[in-house]
Amino acid sequence: MAEPVAGDGEVLVDVRHVSLNYGDLNDAKSGRVPAGAVLGSDFAGVVVGGILPAGARVVGLAAGAFAGKVVVGADSVAEVPAMVDLAQAAALPVAGVAALRALRAGGSLLGRRVLVTGASGGVGRFAVRLAGLAGAHVIASVGSAARGEGVVADEVVVGLDGVHTPVDLVLDNVGGSQLVAAWGLLAPGGSLQSIGWTSGEPAVFPPYSTIGPAKSLTSFINAGPVGSDLADLLRLVESGDLPVEIGWRGSLESFAEAAAALRGRRVNGKAILDITG
Numbered sequence: 001m002a003e004p005v006a007g008d009g010e011v012l013v014d015v016r017h018v019s020l021n022y023g024d025l026n027d028a029k030s031g032r033v034p035a036g037a038v039l040g041s042d043f044a045g046v047v048v049g050g051i052l053p054a055g056a057r058v059v060g061l062a063a064g065a066f067a068g069k070v071v072v073g074a075d076s077v078a079e080v081p082a083m084v085d086l087a088q089a090a091a092l093p094v095a096g097v098a099a100l101r102a103l104r105a106g107g108s109l110l111g112r113r114v115l116v117t118g119a120s121g122g123v124g125r126f127a128v129r130l131a132g133l134a135g136a137h138v139i140a141s142v143g144s145a146a147r148g149e150g151v152v153a154d155e156v157v158v159g160l161d162g163v164h165t166p167v168d169l170v171l172d173n174v175g176g177s178q179l180v181a182a183w184g185l186l187a188p189g190g191s192l193q194s195i196g197w198t199s200g201e202p203a204v205f206p207p208y209s210t211i212g213p214a215k216s217l218t219s220f221i222n223a224g225p226v227g228s229d230l231a232d233l234l235r236l237v238e239s240g241d242l243p244v245e246i247g248w249r250g251s252l253e254s255f256a257e258a259a260a261a262l263r264g265r266r267v268n269g270k271a272i273l274d275i276t277g
Protein backbone atom coordinates (compact mmCIF):
# COMPACT_ATOMS: atom_id res chain seq x y z
CA MET A 1 0.00 0.00 0.00
CA ALA A 2 1.16 3.58 -0.60
CA GLU A 3 2.88 5.12 2.43
CA PRO A 4 0.49 7.52 4.22
CA VAL A 5 1.31 11.23 4.41
CA ALA A 6 0.53 13.44 7.44
CA GLY A 7 -1.78 16.40 6.73
CA ASP A 8 -2.54 19.47 8.89
CA GLY A 9 -2.69 18.65 12.59
CA GLU A 10 -1.65 15.04 11.97
CA VAL A 11 1.29 12.82 12.81
CA LEU A 12 2.89 9.96 10.88
CA VAL A 13 3.87 7.10 13.18
CA ASP A 14 6.15 4.13 12.58
CA VAL A 15 4.13 1.43 14.36
CA ARG A 16 5.99 -0.97 16.67
CA HIS A 17 3.17 -2.66 18.61
CA VAL A 18 -0.61 -2.95 18.25
CA SER A 19 -3.19 -4.49 20.52
CA LEU A 20 -6.06 -6.70 19.48
CA ASN A 21 -9.50 -5.71 20.71
CA TYR A 22 -12.71 -7.68 20.68
CA GLY A 23 -14.07 -4.78 18.60
CA ASP A 24 -11.44 -5.43 15.88
CA LEU A 25 -12.78 -8.97 15.52
CA ASN A 26 -16.34 -7.61 15.40
CA ASP A 27 -15.23 -5.11 12.71
CA ALA A 28 -14.00 -7.97 10.53
CA LYS A 29 -16.93 -10.29 11.24
CA SER A 30 -19.61 -7.66 10.67
CA GLY A 31 -18.05 -6.34 7.46
CA ARG A 32 -17.76 -2.86 9.03
CA VAL A 33 -14.13 -3.10 7.90
CA PRO A 34 -14.52 -4.82 4.50
CA ALA A 35 -12.30 -7.66 3.27
CA GLY A 36 -9.05 -6.25 1.90
CA ALA A 37 -9.11 -3.16 4.13
CA VAL A 38 -6.79 -2.75 7.13
CA LEU A 39 -8.09 -3.69 10.58
CA GLY A 40 -6.94 -2.33 13.90
CA SER A 41 -7.39 0.49 16.39
CA ASP A 42 -4.64 0.58 19.07
CA PHE A 43 -1.02 1.32 18.16
CA ALA A 44 2.20 2.48 19.78
CA GLY A 45 5.28 3.60 17.90
CA VAL A 46 7.67 6.36 17.00
CA VAL A 47 6.81 9.64 15.24
CA VAL A 48 8.46 9.99 11.82
CA GLY A 49 6.53 12.98 10.43
CA GLY A 50 3.81 15.58 10.99
CA ILE A 51 3.40 18.11 13.79
CA LEU A 52 5.07 16.20 16.65
CA PRO A 53 8.87 15.95 16.92
CA ALA A 54 10.41 13.04 15.03
CA GLY A 55 11.51 10.32 17.43
CA ALA A 56 8.75 10.95 20.01
CA ARG A 57 7.31 7.70 21.40
CA VAL A 58 3.53 7.79 21.16
CA VAL A 59 0.44 5.67 21.69
CA GLY A 60 -2.85 6.30 19.96
CA LEU A 61 -6.07 5.20 18.37
CA ALA A 62 -6.48 5.09 14.58
CA ALA A 63 -8.61 3.20 12.10
CA GLY A 64 -6.37 0.74 10.23
CA ALA A 65 -3.74 0.56 13.00
CA PHE A 66 -2.47 -2.92 12.01
CA ALA A 67 0.07 -1.40 9.63
CA GLY A 68 3.72 -0.44 9.41
CA LYS A 69 2.83 3.25 9.40
CA VAL A 70 -0.30 5.18 10.40
CA VAL A 71 -1.41 8.78 10.08
CA VAL A 72 -3.64 10.14 12.82
CA GLY A 73 -4.76 13.46 14.33
CA ALA A 74 -2.31 14.65 16.99
CA ASP A 75 -5.21 14.85 19.48
CA SER A 76 -5.63 11.07 19.22
CA VAL A 77 -2.14 10.28 20.51
CA ALA A 78 -0.26 10.80 23.77
CA GLU A 79 3.45 10.81 24.40
CA VAL A 80 4.68 7.69 26.23
CA PRO A 81 6.87 8.47 29.28
CA ALA A 82 10.40 7.05 29.07
CA MET A 83 9.71 4.64 31.96
CA VAL A 84 6.70 3.04 30.22
CA ASP A 85 7.25 0.16 27.81
CA LEU A 86 5.82 0.88 24.33
CA ALA A 87 4.24 -2.57 24.09
CA GLN A 88 2.38 -1.97 27.37
CA ALA A 89 1.28 1.46 26.17
CA ALA A 90 -0.23 -0.17 23.06
CA ALA A 91 -2.71 -1.98 25.32
CA LEU A 92 -4.30 1.25 26.53
CA PRO A 93 -6.34 3.08 23.88
CA VAL A 94 -9.62 1.23 23.26
CA ALA A 95 -9.82 -0.81 26.46
CA GLY A 96 -8.24 1.65 28.90
CA VAL A 97 -10.10 4.69 27.62
CA ALA A 98 -13.43 2.81 27.61
CA ALA A 99 -12.88 1.76 31.23
CA LEU A 100 -11.85 5.29 32.27
CA ARG A 101 -14.74 7.04 30.52
CA ALA A 102 -17.41 4.57 31.62
CA LEU A 103 -16.27 4.92 35.24
CA ARG A 104 -16.24 8.73 34.98
CA ALA A 105 -19.77 8.61 33.54
CA GLY A 106 -20.82 6.84 36.75
CA GLY A 107 -19.87 9.88 38.88
CA SER A 108 -18.00 9.84 42.19
CA LEU A 109 -16.87 6.33 43.10
CA LEU A 110 -15.52 6.90 46.61
CA GLY A 111 -17.05 4.25 48.85
CA ARG A 112 -19.45 3.14 46.10
CA ARG A 113 -20.03 -0.47 45.10
CA VAL A 114 -18.94 -1.03 41.48
CA LEU A 115 -19.61 -4.24 39.56
CA VAL A 116 -17.52 -5.07 36.47
CA THR A 117 -18.65 -7.97 34.28
CA GLY A 118 -16.19 -9.62 31.85
CA ALA A 119 -13.56 -8.55 34.39
CA SER A 120 -10.99 -11.03 33.05
CA GLY A 121 -10.73 -9.23 29.71
CA GLY A 122 -9.08 -6.08 28.42
CA VAL A 123 -11.68 -3.48 29.41
CA GLY A 124 -12.55 -5.43 32.55
CA ARG A 125 -9.06 -5.56 34.06
CA PHE A 126 -8.48 -1.85 33.49
CA ALA A 127 -11.92 -1.02 34.90
CA VAL A 128 -11.32 -3.07 38.05
CA ARG A 129 -8.00 -1.34 38.73
CA LEU A 130 -9.27 2.16 37.96
CA ALA A 131 -12.41 1.76 40.10
CA GLY A 132 -10.21 0.58 42.97
CA LEU A 133 -7.93 3.61 42.56
CA ALA A 134 -11.01 5.86 42.71
CA GLY A 135 -11.94 4.40 46.10
CA ALA A 136 -14.75 2.06 45.09
CA HIS A 137 -15.57 -1.36 46.55
CA VAL A 138 -15.03 -3.42 43.40
CA ILE A 139 -16.80 -6.65 42.52
CA ALA A 140 -15.22 -8.38 39.51
CA SER A 141 -17.30 -10.98 37.72
CA VAL A 142 -15.41 -13.56 35.65
CA GLY A 143 -16.33 -16.76 33.80
CA SER A 144 -14.28 -19.17 35.91
CA ALA A 145 -11.78 -19.15 38.78
CA ALA A 146 -8.94 -19.58 36.26
CA ARG A 147 -10.11 -16.52 34.31
CA GLY A 148 -10.01 -14.53 37.55
CA GLU A 149 -6.26 -15.14 37.91
CA GLY A 150 -4.51 -11.83 38.59
CA VAL A 151 -7.75 -9.85 38.91
CA VAL A 152 -7.27 -7.62 41.95
CA ALA A 153 -10.67 -6.63 43.35
CA ASP A 154 -12.45 -6.57 46.72
CA GLU A 155 -14.52 -9.52 45.50
CA VAL A 156 -13.86 -11.78 42.52
CA VAL A 157 -17.00 -13.78 41.70
CA VAL A 158 -17.76 -16.39 39.07
CA GLY A 159 -20.93 -15.27 37.28
CA LEU A 160 -23.34 -13.18 39.33
CA ASP A 161 -25.24 -15.80 41.35
CA GLY A 162 -23.12 -15.10 44.45
CA VAL A 163 -23.78 -11.34 44.46
CA HIS A 164 -26.71 -10.29 46.64
CA THR A 165 -25.90 -6.80 47.95
CA PRO A 166 -27.01 -4.00 45.59
CA VAL A 167 -24.38 -2.10 43.59
CA ASP A 168 -24.21 1.60 42.62
CA LEU A 169 -22.53 1.26 39.23
CA VAL A 170 -22.24 -1.57 36.72
CA LEU A 171 -19.76 -1.68 33.84
CA ASP A 172 -21.14 -4.44 31.66
CA ASN A 173 -18.96 -6.02 28.99
CA VAL A 174 -20.97 -9.21 28.51
CA GLY A 175 -24.63 -8.34 27.80
CA GLY A 176 -27.36 -11.01 27.63
CA SER A 177 -28.39 -12.70 30.86
CA GLN A 178 -25.52 -11.04 32.80
CA LEU A 179 -26.81 -7.60 31.85
CA VAL A 180 -30.28 -8.57 33.08
CA ALA A 181 -28.87 -9.97 36.35
CA ALA A 182 -26.68 -6.88 36.83
CA TRP A 183 -29.69 -4.62 36.26
CA GLY A 184 -31.49 -6.50 39.03
CA LEU A 185 -28.57 -5.81 41.39
CA LEU A 186 -28.50 -2.08 40.66
CA ALA A 187 -29.46 0.13 43.63
CA PRO A 188 -31.94 3.01 43.24
CA GLY A 189 -30.10 5.98 41.71
CA GLY A 190 -27.45 3.70 40.20
CA SER A 191 -26.41 3.36 36.58
CA LEU A 192 -25.44 0.52 34.30
CA GLN A 193 -23.00 1.41 31.52
CA SER A 194 -23.47 -1.02 28.64
CA ILE A 195 -19.98 -1.20 27.10
CA GLY A 196 -19.94 -4.53 25.29
CA TRP A 197 -21.91 -7.66 24.47
CA THR A 198 -19.41 -10.52 24.26
CA SER A 199 -22.05 -13.12 25.19
CA GLY A 200 -23.90 -12.48 21.91
CA GLU A 201 -27.07 -13.44 23.81
CA PRO A 202 -30.29 -11.44 23.86
CA ALA A 203 -31.20 -9.79 27.16
CA VAL A 204 -34.67 -10.83 28.34
CA PHE A 205 -35.99 -8.67 31.18
CA PRO A 206 -38.60 -10.24 33.46
CA PRO A 207 -41.92 -8.36 33.47
CA TYR A 208 -41.87 -5.27 35.72
CA SER A 209 -38.10 -5.46 36.28
CA THR A 210 -37.78 -1.96 34.81
CA ILE A 211 -40.50 -0.52 37.10
CA GLY A 212 -39.50 1.04 40.43
CA PRO A 213 -37.22 3.71 41.89
CA ALA A 214 -35.24 5.46 39.15
CA LYS A 215 -31.99 3.88 37.93
CA SER A 216 -30.51 3.99 34.46
CA LEU A 217 -29.14 1.79 31.72
CA THR A 218 -26.87 3.85 29.48
CA SER A 219 -25.35 3.02 26.15
CA PHE A 220 -21.61 3.66 25.89
CA ILE A 221 -19.26 4.35 23.00
CA ASN A 222 -15.67 5.58 22.84
CA ALA A 223 -16.06 8.69 20.69
CA GLY A 224 -13.88 11.71 19.98
CA PRO A 225 -10.15 12.27 20.47
CA VAL A 226 -8.52 10.10 23.12
CA GLY A 227 -5.19 11.91 23.59
CA SER A 228 -5.84 13.55 26.96
CA ASP A 229 -7.46 10.43 28.46
CA LEU A 230 -4.50 8.38 27.24
CA ALA A 231 -2.15 10.84 28.97
CA ASP A 232 -4.10 10.30 32.23
CA LEU A 233 -3.79 6.52 31.87
CA LEU A 234 -0.08 6.73 31.06
CA ARG A 235 0.56 8.73 34.26
CA LEU A 236 -1.08 5.92 36.25
CA VAL A 237 0.94 3.26 34.41
CA GLU A 238 4.15 5.25 35.03
CA SER A 239 3.46 5.55 38.75
CA GLY A 240 2.80 1.80 38.98
CA ASP A 241 -0.85 2.30 40.00
CA LEU A 242 -2.21 0.82 36.77
CA PRO A 243 -0.44 -2.41 35.83
CA VAL A 244 -0.93 -3.49 32.22
CA GLU A 245 -1.68 -7.19 32.09
CA ILE A 246 -0.60 -8.80 28.82
CA GLY A 247 -2.10 -12.26 28.42
CA TRP A 248 -0.88 -12.97 24.89
CA ARG A 249 2.06 -11.61 22.89
CA GLY A 250 3.46 -12.47 19.48
CA SER A 251 4.14 -11.03 16.05
CA LEU A 252 1.51 -9.61 13.70
CA GLU A 253 2.10 -12.68 11.53
CA SER A 254 0.55 -14.73 14.36
CA PHE A 255 -2.67 -12.72 14.13
CA ALA A 256 -4.84 -15.81 13.60
CA GLU A 257 -3.48 -17.35 16.81
CA ALA A 258 -4.16 -14.15 18.76
CA ALA A 259 -7.68 -13.86 17.35
CA ALA A 260 -8.45 -17.49 18.23
CA ALA A 261 -7.15 -16.99 21.77
CA LEU A 262 -9.27 -13.85 22.27
CA ARG A 263 -12.41 -15.45 20.86
CA GLY A 264 -11.68 -18.59 22.90
CA ARG A 265 -11.51 -16.55 26.14
CA ARG A 266 -7.90 -17.59 26.75
CA VAL A 267 -6.36 -14.10 27.01
CA ASN A 268 -6.10 -12.91 30.61
CA GLY A 269 -5.86 -9.19 29.92
CA LYS A 270 -4.65 -7.80 26.59
CA ALA A 271 -3.23 -9.37 23.43
CA ILE A 272 -0.24 -7.49 21.97
CA LEU A 273 1.11 -7.98 18.45
CA ASP A 274 4.61 -6.79 17.60
CA ILE A 275 5.25 -5.27 14.18
CA THR A 276 8.67 -6.25 12.91
CA GLY A 277 10.59 -5.51 9.72
Ligand SMILES: NC(=O)c1ccc[n+]([C@@H]2O[C@H](COP(=O)([O-])OP(=O)(O)OC[C@H]3O[C@@H](n4cnc5c(N)ncnc54)[C@H](OP(=O)(O)O)[C@@H]3O)[C@@H](O)[C@H]2O)c1
Nearest residue numbers: 022098118120121122123143147196197198199221222265
Ligand atom coordinates in the same frame (compact mmCIF):
# COMPACT_ATOMS: atom_id res chain seq x y z
N1 LIG B 1 -18.55 0.68 23.58
C1 LIG B 1 -17.25 0.86 23.37
O1 LIG B 1 -16.78 1.94 23.01
C2 LIG B 1 -16.33 -0.30 23.63
C3 LIG B 1 -14.97 -0.10 23.89
C4 LIG B 1 -14.18 -1.22 24.20
C5 LIG B 1 -14.75 -2.49 24.18
N2 LIG B 1 -16.06 -2.64 23.87
C6 LIG B 1 -16.71 -3.95 23.93
O2 LIG B 1 -16.59 -4.41 25.26
C7 LIG B 1 -16.53 -5.83 25.29
C8 LIG B 1 -15.27 -6.24 26.04
O3 LIG B 1 -14.14 -5.89 25.26
P1 LIG B 1 -12.70 -6.44 25.67
O4 LIG B 1 -11.75 -5.84 24.71
O5 LIG B 1 -12.52 -6.31 27.12
O6 LIG B 1 -12.89 -7.99 25.31
P2 LIG B 1 -12.12 -9.25 25.95
O7 LIG B 1 -10.75 -8.85 26.35
O8 LIG B 1 -12.32 -10.37 24.99
O9 LIG B 1 -12.93 -9.53 27.29
C9 LIG B 1 -14.30 -9.85 27.23
C10 LIG B 1 -14.69 -10.71 28.40
O10 LIG B 1 -16.07 -11.08 28.23
C11 LIG B 1 -16.27 -12.33 28.88
N3 LIG B 1 -17.24 -13.19 28.17
C12 LIG B 1 -18.39 -13.62 28.69
N4 LIG B 1 -19.07 -14.38 27.82
C13 LIG B 1 -18.31 -14.43 26.72
C14 LIG B 1 -18.47 -15.09 25.48
N5 LIG B 1 -19.56 -15.83 25.20
N6 LIG B 1 -17.49 -14.96 24.56
C15 LIG B 1 -16.39 -14.21 24.84
N7 LIG B 1 -16.18 -13.56 26.01
C16 LIG B 1 -17.15 -13.68 26.94
C17 LIG B 1 -14.92 -13.02 28.94
O11 LIG B 1 -14.69 -13.29 30.31
P3 LIG B 1 -14.78 -14.77 30.91
O12 LIG B 1 -14.08 -15.68 29.97
O13 LIG B 1 -14.10 -14.62 32.25
O14 LIG B 1 -16.25 -15.04 31.03
C18 LIG B 1 -13.91 -11.99 28.45
O15 LIG B 1 -12.82 -11.84 29.33
C19 LIG B 1 -16.58 -6.26 23.83
O16 LIG B 1 -17.93 -6.55 23.49
C20 LIG B 1 -16.10 -5.05 23.06
O17 LIG B 1 -16.57 -5.03 21.74
C21 LIG B 1 -16.85 -1.58 23.59
